[in-house]
Amino acid sequence: MFETLERLPADAILGLIAEHREDPRESKIDLGVGVYRTVKGATPVLDVVKVAEQRLVDQQTSKAYIGTAGDPAFNAAMQALTFADPGLNDRLSTWQAPGGSGALRVAAGVLLRARPDATVWVSDPTWANHVPLLGGAGMSLKPYPYYDTHNHVLDIDGMLEALGTAASGDIVLLHACCHNPSGLDPDRDEWQRIADVIEERGLLPFVDMAYQGFAEDVDADAFAIRHFAGRVPEMVVCNSCSKNFGLYRDRVGTVSFLAADASARDVVGSQVSNVVRTLYSVPPDHGAAVVSMILNDESLTANWKLELAEMRDRLQAVRGLLCEALKAEAPAADFGHLVRASGMFCFLGISPEQVTRLKQDHGVYMVDSSRINVAGITEANVGHLAKSIAAVL
Numbered sequence: 001m002f003e004t005l006e007r008l009p010a011d012a013i014l015g016l017i018a019e020h021r022e023d024p025r026e027s028k029i030d031l032g033v034g035v036y037r038t039v040k041g042a043t044p045v046l047d048v049v050k051v052a053e054q055r056l057v058d059q060q061t062s063k064a065y066i067g068t069a070g071d072p073a074f075n076a077a078m079q080a081l082t083f084a085d086p087g088l089n090d091r092l093s094t095w096q097a098p099g100g101s102g103a104l105r106v107a108a109g110v111l112l113r114a115r116p117d118a119t120v121w122v123s124d125p126t127w128a129n130h131v132p133l134l135g136g137a138g139m140s141l142k143p144y145p146y147y148d149t150h151n152h153v154l155d156i157d158g159m160l161e162a163l164g165t166a167a168s169g170d171i172v173l174l175h176a177c178c179h180n181p182s183g184l185d186p187d188r189d190e191w192q193r194i195a196d197v198i199e200e201r202g203l204l205p206f207v208d209m210a211y212q213g214f215a216e217d218v219d220a221d222a223f224a225i226r227h228f229a230g231r232v233p234e235m236v237v238c239n240s241c242s243k244n245f246g247l248y249r250d251r252v253g254t255v256s257f258l259a260a261d262a263s264a265r266d267v268v269g270s271q272v273s274n275v276v277r278t279l280y281s282v283p284p285d286h287g288a289a290v291v292s293m294i295l296n297d298e299s300l301t302a303n304w305k306l307e308l309a310e311m312r313d314r315l316q317a318v319r320g321l322l323c324e325a326l327k328a329e330a331p332a333a334d335f336g337h338l339v340r341a342s343g344m345f346c347f348l349g350i351s352p353e354q355v356t357r358l359k360q361d362h363g364v365y366m367v368d369s370s371r372i373n374v375a376g377i378t379e380a381n382v383g384h385l386a387k388s389i390a391a392v393l
């Protein structure tokens with residue numbers, strides 16, 4: 001049986017973890033997979049998570065199955081964090097999911113049942129796993145322009161023009177904030193123009209929010225979602241708690257469906273429940289229980305926001321650090337776009353060949369597109385990093 005299978009190349013992002021691990025050079029630098037790192041290069045468990053986990057150990061009385069929807073207290077807290085509008089509760093249902101990827105896969109299952117022939121418009125570029133994940137589920141995808149690689153700015157006109165040709169009932173995948181991989185987001189005026197096209201064409205916004213709190217703060221980063229929710233009859237939102245709660249391996253996320261009214265919401269819910277049952281039956285609980293503990297406790301929430309701000313501030317600071325170091329090492333090149341981006345990522349703007357040389361000759365690891373995770377930059381390695389980049393330019 002298995003002789004019929006062909007070996008596939010390693011995943012473009014996750015494959016870098018093993019490659020970097022196996023590199024014996026002490027000076028190696030990992031700018032690959034999107035995990036946060038401290039000044040010491042560690043990805044520690046957040047303090048607030050440790051406190052919540054301890055409470056959970058002390059208080060949890062059962063590990064019996066949770067329902068297909070997960071924990072209602074977690075879902076309600078995530079819904080409030082995302083939409084911040086109790087007036088929408090009658091039209092909204094939020095489901096605990098195994099990470100942002102699990103949330104996307106559930107959304108795909110439900111959307112395919114609702115409208116199997118809809119096209120999903122995805123930004124060019126988008127997260128490297130969006131296309132395999134949604135396409136693998138059976139969705140038809142089409143790119144819309146997003147990033148002007150020459151000028152390192154958002155191609156808002158190209159984006160609006162392409163979405164203006166979408167058929168009624170098509171789906172538009174959008175990144176709520178900290179666009180992965182470019183780090184460039186529409187401003188508020190541009191979000192409103194995107195919403196205009198979505199309304200005019202009768203499109204369904206499908207918003208992926210994997211970095212809430214990494215651009216400005218949890219409320220500002222949800223602007224697009226809250227704006228759309230006030231204007232459109234239906235919408236799907238996927239959240240991930242991997243980055244903002246540092247719960248990567250615990251697989252915590254939600255998928256929310258906004259329907260036209262309470263009765264439509266309940267019909268959608270019956271479909272979601274059935275899709276979940278056929279994919280993984282019930283969601284994993286530990287990480288979601290931790291997030292629920294945090295978000296349902298004022299003092300823990302305040303502490304979480306402080307730790308989140310610390311991560312956000314460090315990411316912004318190291319962008320500046322690299323930009324300054326590059327000014328010194330490669331004065332002819334312009335890397336100003338590094339500080340115009342937000343969140344974990346941005347493009348360096350070099351070729352795949354230069355990316356390979358950085359890896360082979362200098363032990364600097366990043367995705368072939370030259371997307372870098374700026375969390376891998378520290379005061380200690382920025383000098384070597386800037387010199388290495390200058391050497392391949």
Ligand code: LMR
Nearest residue numbers: 013032033034127129180
């Ligand atoms: C990334 O883009 O590096 C992260 O979202 C991790 C992943 O699963 O790809």
